[in-house]
Amino acid sequence: MSGAKAASRIPLSYVAVLVPVMGALNVVGGSINNALKLPIFLDMIGTMVAAVALGPWWGALTGIITNVAGAFTINPTMIPFSLCNVVGALVWGYMIRNNGWGRTPGRLIVVGIVCGILVQMMATPIVVFVFGGATGHSSDALLAAFAAAGNSLLVSSFASGITGSIADKMIATFVGLAILRALPSGLTAGIELPKRDATGNLVLAVGGVLVGVVFILITIFVVKPALG
Amino acid sequence: MANKQMTVGPKEGAVAGVVAMGIFTMFIPMGVIGFQGVAETNFLTLWAMNVLIGAFVIGSGIAVLRAKD
Numbered sequence: 001m002s003g004a005k006a007a008s009r010i011p012l013s014y015v016a017v018l019v020p021v022m023g024a025l026n027v028v029g030g031s032i033n034n035a036l037k038l039p040i041f042l043d044m045i046g047t048m049v050a051a052v053a054l055g056p057w058w059g060a061l062t063g064i065i066t067n068v069a070g071a072f073t074i075n076p077t078m079i080p081f082s083l084c085n086v087v088g089a090l091v092w093g094y095m096i097r098n099n100g101w102g103r104t105p106g107r108l109i110v111v112g113i114v115c116g117i118l119v120q121m122m123a124t125p126i127v128v129f130v131f132g133g134a135t136g137h138s139s140d141a142l143l144a145a146f147a148a149a150g151n152s153l154l155v156s157s158f159a160s161g162i163t164g165s166i167a168d169k170m171i172a173t174f175v176g177l178a179i180l181r182a183l184p185s186g187l188t189a190g191i192e193l194p195k196r197d198a199t200g201n202l203v204l205a206v207g208g209v210l211v212g213v214v215f216i217l218i219t220i221f222v223v224k225p226a227l228g
Numbered sequence: 229m230a231n232k233q234m235t236v237g238p239k240e241g242a243v244a245g246v247v248a249m250g251i252f253t254m255f256i257p258m259g260v261i262g263f264q265g266v267a268e269t270n271f272l273t274l275w276a277m278n279v280l281i282g283a284f285v286i287g288s289g290i291a292v293l294r295a296k297d
Binding site for chain 2: 008009010011012013015054055056057058060061063064065068071076077078079080082083086130
């Protein structure tokens with residue numbers, strides 16, 4: 001059972017500052033990812049912070065603001081994917097903030113994996129039914145390889161994005177955790193997060209990012225060559 | 229003079245979710261803006277309808293915010 005007792009009422013000033021700032025952080029992350037053509041997204045770190053610090057639905061608002069703003073600055077195809085950001089916010093918010101799943105690093109890895117799978121389940125029908133399989137993301141080549149191997153478009157889309165999605169959510173979870181630890185303690189009071197000093201937080205964040213990078217490397221060096 | 233800090237709770241959180249969905253509804257037609265063969269008049273009609281629905285959704289969120297228990 002959860003022992004989490006996050007504050008039920010939050011000062012409005014925290015919300016008014018965190019939601020737009022975290023939305024901006026998401027847009028910056030998405031822009032960097034778009035420029036580097038990485039097989040991940042990096043546009044949900046702020047969503048994670050808002051969902052855990054403020055609550056799942058504030059995270060959802062942050063996610064939608066991100067994708068609407070990103071549509072003007074990065075790529076118009078981002079708008080339908082707002083729902084992926086919403087799913088991520090709900091998973092992080094309900095699991096970590098409301099149900100105490102942020103207590104240990106191992107539990108946070110589970111949260112990252114669950115979030116990656118559920119977000120990919122949301123993204124797959126959008127990629128297939130709205131965009132016909134091509135969104136311009138770097139995972140399109142992998143999708144084409146899966147489809148050429150005889151899989152349906154839905155299966156190909158899910159399989160091509162799942163490792164990248166889990167890597168992305170893992171990175172978002174642990175980088176977001178580092179940001180959460182740096183926020184005023186009043187904002188995270190009652191939320192169960194791993195207890196670490198500053199160095200421990202850094203080690204935890206780097207460790208989480210490394211787990212995400214392992215998933216990216218699996219995508220690039222194992223999955224892609226296996227498909228030819 | 230009272231200096232009471234304004235706070236938000238679960239009800240306002242739910243309103244945030246409803247307002248977020250309203251914003252999403254208003255802008256979702258923009259996702260097809262780069263598609264080939266989408267006529268401008270059809271697009272504008274779709275967008276206008278979505279803006280209307282989105283406005284109603286946001287209005288419902290504000291109504292929840294103003295509702296007294």
